[in-house]
Amino acid sequence: MLHATTPAHVKRQQFRERLESGELLRFPGAFNPLSARLIERKGFDGVYISGAVLSADLGLPDIGLTTLTEVAGRAAQIARTTELPAIVDADTGFGETMNVARTIQILEDAGLAGCHIEDQVNPKRCGHLDGKEVVDEETALKRIRAARDARRDENFLIMARTDIRAVAGLDAAIERIQRLVDAGADAVFPEAMRNLDEFRAVVRAVDVPVLANMTEFGKSDLFTVDELREAGIRMVIWPVSLLRMAMGAAERALDTLIADGNLSGQLDSMQHRADLYDLLDYETYNQFDSGIYNFHITKE
Incomplete structure (x- = not known):
């Protein structure tokens, strides 16, 4: 009633334990608190909160127009209503290093289990659109270091997302992912992978969990959970699916x-x-x- 009974720090701890077990965790995207509760009832492992969905909910395109206050407020509303861990899309951290640090602490306070920070330039755009630009490597690494240093709960998941695959190819993506892990990322989100072999290559390259984004009408094929599990993926999101259906x-x-x-x-x-x-x-x-x-x- 009213709120979930599991405290946020316990959700984070339980989530990290499950993630370290090696199983694949399924995170459908919630477009409001009620849909998050339905995700829990259907037996999924967690709730994903998409930046594209939050933008659309405000009648805006996904081009970096939403603010930290808007994202944290909506994410808190969703996280509070479910016993599941909730991960939120934090775009580029809503600024550079000091802004990224503040973002992490505000999202911790909002009850989230983790977030991902990407390496696009500001203003960003949807990861499956053409014409993306990414920041230089040092800027990308500074964002992840700032996120890692700012968190107060070691179980709050810092995930690094890179969009460089669409800009410079798979080899560049793997190289950047490895550097992001060295900078402190607990997990990685390689955006717009083309096929299962590309996912397998990323999994082989790092020793942290890899997330697969199964968004419709994008660059990646819509692989099944079993196919992704076989490729070594540890988390899968369907970020906008429920909103599209609704x-x-x-x-x-x-x-x-x-x-x-x-x-x-x-x-x-x-x-x-x-x-x-x-x-x-x-x-x-x-x-x-x-x-x-x-x-x-x-x-x-």
Whole structure:
């Protein structure tokens, strides 16, 4: 009720223990707190909070327009409602080294289990668009060092994302990833890998967990969990999938309203009110109210 019962530092510890076990962890992207709760109920391992989703939620393109305050606030709302660890997209750290350090501490305070910092220039753009630019190696390394030095909970995951594959090729990506790990990254996120062999090459090159981004309509094929597990991947995200599904359903519903004037033919596609109330745990709230407000007003 109200908030998750597991404290943030415990979520982080449990997450790091599972990550170190070698299993592949599945992190669908939540587009709001309610969808995070559904992700938990369906038995997934964690919740991912996408910068592209947060931008879209504000009616903005994913080009670095969101602020740290906006991202941390929405991420906190999502993280508080689930017992699962939540990882957030922190873009380029919302500035350079001092800004990155502040970002890490604010995200820790917001209850997140970790974040990733990327090596694009400011303003950044979606990782699967053409025309990206990355910063020089020293700037990228400074961001990760600043993140590592700023965290107060050693279990807060510092993940380094690199977009250099699309700019300079796989060899350059592997070289940069290795340097980012040397700088203190706990995990790596190689963006826009072309195939499983490229993922395997990254896995062989480092001794930290590697994340795979399975976003639709992007540069990477949509590999299955089993295929990624076989390639040595330890985390997989589907960052925008639930938002895309929800918006697709919303558009179809609006078209139906225009065509038919009502949605009676779409009821089977909707979440039933009873299922929503169950997901929100209405019964617990009702019991809480009954236990506190147990007086009766009578007329004398």
